Amino acid sequence: MYFLTDELIFPPVDSANVEGLLAVGGDLSPERLLLAYQSGIFPWFDNDSIILWWSPDPRMILYPDQIKISKSMRKVIRNEQFRLTRNTCFQEVLEYCSSVPREGQDGTWITDDMKNAYLELHEKGIAKSYEVWEGDTLVGGLYGVDLGNVFCGESMFSLTSNASKFAFIKLAEDLKAKEYKVIDCQLHTDHLESMGAQEISREEFMKFLN
Incomplete structure (x- = not known):
């Protein structure tokens, strides 16, 4: 297991264990987060856990033109039924993603330090949000990290049926128009698979980043 220090560096992704765990520790600075995403790595951990960094193999992705x-x-x-906005209330989306309960999941990995780091990335134009409204009420949305040709989806929330699906569909349509290569969905879920996402090898995913 690789233990990170203050040095801004990650080990090679092919040194991750069979579950995809690559490294532990380090910090949640915007610089480290951006380096992680650019390197095919993402943070994921419980609220009271040490920071864990992952690079799973296979990797769940969606080709934007294959959205179902x-x-x-x-x-x-x-x-x-819904109205979409983009990057108008990033912090509210972040807060909802950290607080809306999810089936089979206790607590959240989106800690205060993580929120602050993503807010800094948003201010730099790197982290982006999609907001879904029903009338004047925010009912769903998603956020992620935009690497220019790969969009790394981080979290979604929904306060009413189909709101997060709507956000995801609109994201895929936008990225298709911009000729993005893939949406990084990180890990397999039946929900994502039903919308057209699929697993590819980590090696193939890294080619998109490089």
């Missing part, structure tokens, strides 16, 4: 939109979601989009 169900018949029910097409109806939601046609009916204009």
Whole structure:
């Protein structure tokens, strides 16, 4: 196991263990976070845990032009139930992502230090948010790190049915238009797979970053 120091460096991703755990410790500075994403690494840990850094193999990704939109979601989009904004209330999205309960998950890894780091990345134009509104009420959204040709999705929240799906679909449509290579979804979930995401090897994913 690699223990990080104050030096701004990560070990090679192929030294991660079978679960994808690469390193522990270090800090959550914006500089380290950005280096991590650029290197195919992301932080993920419990609120009371030491910082854990991951680079799993395989990696869950979505090609933006392969987003799957169900018949029910097409109806939601046609009916204009939701309204989308981008980067208008990043901090609110961050707060909701850290506080909205998720099935099978206790607590949050989005600590105060993590929030501050992502807010700094947002101020630099690197971390971005999508907000979903029902009338004047914020009901869903997502945020992630924009690397220019790869968007690293970090977290989504939904206060009403289909709101986070709507945000994800709109993200994929935007990135398709901008000819982004992939959306990094990090780890497999049935929900992401149902929307068109798939697993590729870490080696293949690293080619997109490099």
